[in-house]
Amino acid sequence: MKYRKSFIATSVAMALGVGSVLATGASLAGEFDGVTLKVGTWGGSWKENIVNVIVPKFEAEGGTIEFVTGSPQANLAKLIAGRGKAPFDIMEILDAQIQDFRSAEFLQPLSLDAIPNKAHLEDWQVSDDTIGSWFTQETICYNKDKFAELGIEPPKTYSDLANPKLEGRLSIPDITSGGGLANFGAFAHAGGGDEANIQPGLDLVKSMNALKFWSRGGEVVTQFQSGDVYAAVVHAGWCVRAKNAGSNVTTVHPYINDQHTGVHKHGWLGIMKSSENAAAANWFINEYLDAGFQFEFATKSGVVPVNKEAIGRLSEDPVLDEMLQTSSEEISQQLRIDYSKADIADWTDQWNRSVAQ
Amino acid sequence: MKVRWELLLIPGFLITILLIVSSQYxxxxxxxxRDLGLGRLSEAMNLGNYFKFFxxxxxxxxxxxTIKTSALATLSTILLGFPVAYLIARMRSRWAMILLAGVVVATFVTIVIKVFGLIIIFSADGWxxxxxxxxxxxDRPYTIIGNEVGVVVGLMHFTLGFGVLLLYSVIQTIPRSYEDAAQIHGASRWRVHWRIMLPLSLPGITVGALMIFNMSMGAFTSAALLGGGRVFTLPVLIQRTVMMEIKYAMAGTLAAVLLVSVILIxxxxxxxxxxxxxxxxVIA
Incomplete structure (x- = not known):
């Protein structure tokens, strides 16, 4: 009898225990239970930054994040090949591509109410279908020791890179690289042309006599390390990485013309029209714009945050403070290419014909 | 009843044909x-892209x-690969298998790693x-980046291991006794190679050379990385036409010209x- 009572009491206790665990579990159910969010972004350290910060938070909400890695150009090609049926829910987009995305109607409207971190951005960085996520400062990165050895003053303009002492020691972004279009547009402006008149830019590129047209920023880091190049046109982030890899390099924000010093390339996030995970995608965007992530991302990759709070903290990092322009006045003077005036296919065709051996 | 083993070839053959034909189609x-932008094509058919190309x-x-660098890479691969393949094929010690295994392992190394190895070796401050x-x-550092020499070296590096394996299998089919007989009758080593080995192996070398040439014509990575954005082969130009210009019809034309050129050659x-x-x- 005693045993029977004990057994019943234990059973009731266990049932209550299991019930309470289940109840607690139910109340802890994540916002995105069972959701798999697919993100189109770059691979390598870029993806790792997201994996380290945003993915654990999303997993805590019950979901998983998968990555479709590749350049925005490669991901756009996947989108076109899939006739708009994207293999991802959300994608990193370059400013040069936004017109294509809009004309092909690949994007769905953002739920801006679900993105409270938009309050930390400039107004022009927020639109109905895309939102600014970072920007780069396209610079001249040069090796201080080599320039001193050659007796060359630090460059101030792209034309300074045409110095015969730098022949074959210069690396310039290929038009297919991430910064290729922004920098080529800047060459056109610096040469006296503009988005619709690119010949001055082609002439300027030819005068520089580059060793190589790089297609991935990592190549520039290797070239500085191996001693192949003494200067490169590259965004400040790659110069930061070259410095961290042991090269004595720093950046110059080139004088373009009387209105502009420095070059600005913007990254955006957009949700694909074919996505069925819009809520999760908006959540992801909000986390991407979080000041903590933006600052962390900036220190590791060298890109500039769009979150003003994170921009304000950049001076905490001495290398970023040295290499980036952080005041709003400086940033506003940087050249932003107007891609609505650019014919990218024609730019690429002209570039190919001009640089081909 | 006689078993018709050749029927087993049909599924693999059909799948291969289907994959090749559908993608090329x-x-x-x-x-x-005609390209209308963003991968869209015109309804009407014409030869405009081919007129533009030619x-x-x-x-x-x-x-x-593309043809020149591929041909030079093929020639270099054969010239470098033949002696290696001959030595391994005629080696009597167990080192032959070890060397052959080394060649096989080398062919497994991804071309990106191989090309970066070349870039390091030929860097300005490299050894x-x-x-x-x-x-x-x-009197000044020599670079292979951004010129045709680099592309040829890269293509050769890409195909060399494969070339050695092909030539090894060719040389293995030629009995060693032929060489012994010629030497016993007073032929020099050079004469043995010129009059016995070369005529007997030429059909195999030709087939191997064509395979290496075909691989080189379609190779992208070596040409893209070592061409440094200056040397455009057709595969590099196809990639740029698809990715940057988003002109699928023109890219298709380039691909068709590449395919037909390879078949004709x-x-x-x-x-x-x-x-x-x-x-x-030639003896066959």
Whole structure:
């Protein structure tokens, strides 16, 4: 009898225990239970930054994040090949591509109410279908020791890179690289042309006599390390990485013309029209714009945050403070290419014909 | 009842044909339309892209560079690979298997790693340039990045292991006794190679060379990385046309020209080999 009572009491206790665990579990159910969010972004350290910060938070909400890695150009090609049926829910987009995305109607409207971190951005960085996520400062990165050895003053303009002492020691972004279009547009402006008149830019590129047209920023880091190049046109982030890899390099924000010093390339996030995970995608965007992530991302990759709070903290990092322009006045003077005036296919065709051996 | 084992070939053959034909059909069919932007093609069919290709020196020069670098890479691979393959094939010790395994393993290394190895070796401050500068052979560092020499070296590096394996299998089919017999009758080593080995192995070398040439014509990574954005082969130009210009029809035209060029060069080579056989310059 005693045993029977004990057994019943234990059973009731266990049932209550299991019930309470289940109840607690139910109340802890994540916002995105069972959701798999697919993100189109770059691979390598870029993806790792997201994996380290945003993915654990999303997993805590019950979901998983998968990555479709590749350049925005490669991901756009996947989108076109899939006739708009994207293999991802959300994608990193370059400013040069936004017109294509809009004309092909690949994007769905953002739920801006679900993105409270938009309050930390400039107004022009927020639109109905895309939102600014970072920007780069396209610079001249040069090796201080080599320039001193050659007796060359630090460059101030792209034309300074045409110095015969730098022949074959210069690396310039290929038009297919991430910064290729922004920098080529800047060459056109610096040469006296503009988005619709690119010949001055082609002439300027030819005068520089580059060793190589790089297609991935990592190549520039290797070239500085191996001693192949003494200067490169590259965004400040790659110069930061070259410095961290042991090269004595720093950046110059080139004088373009009387209105502009420095070059600005913007990254955006957009949700694909074919996505069925819009809520999760908006959540992801909000986390991407979080000041903590933006600052962390900036220190590791060298890109500039769009979150003003994170921009304000950049001076905490001495290398970023040295290499980036952080005041709003400086940033506003940087050249932003107007891609609505650019014919990218024609730019690429002209570039190919001009640089081909 | 006789078992017809050859029927087992049919599924693999059909799958191969289906994959080749379907992928090539998409390119070929697209090449007869006009690009309307963002991958869209015109309804009407025409030969406009082909007229553009054959009337534009930029495209013709790209085709010429593709054929030239591939041919030079093929020649280099055969010249470098034949002695290695011969030595391994004629080696009597167990080192032969170890060396052969080394070649096989080397072919497994991804081309990106191989190319970066070349870039490091030929870097301005690399050991090769330092040595050449030290002995006074050159007065400034030599680079293989951004020129055709680099592309040829890269393509050769890409195909060398494969070439050695092909040539090894060719040489293995030639009995060693032929060489012994010639030497017993007083032929020098050089004469044995020139009169016995070369005629007997030429059909195999030709087939191997064509395979290496075909691989080189379609190779992208070596040409893209070592060409440094300056040397455009057709695969590099196709990639740029698809990714940057988003002109699928023109890219299809480039792909079709590449395919037809490769087929024509292969047919021409087979024809020439037959003529050589007819003239009894080749033993098959």
């Amino acid at each position: 998409v390119f070929l069919q697209g090449s007869f339309h 009337s534009d020196t930029f495209y013709l020069n790209t085709l010429w560079i 090769l340039n330092r040595f050449l500068l030290w002995v006074g052979f050159i 292969n047919l021409l080579s087979v024809y020439l080999l037959k003529r050589l056989k007819a003239a009894r310059l």
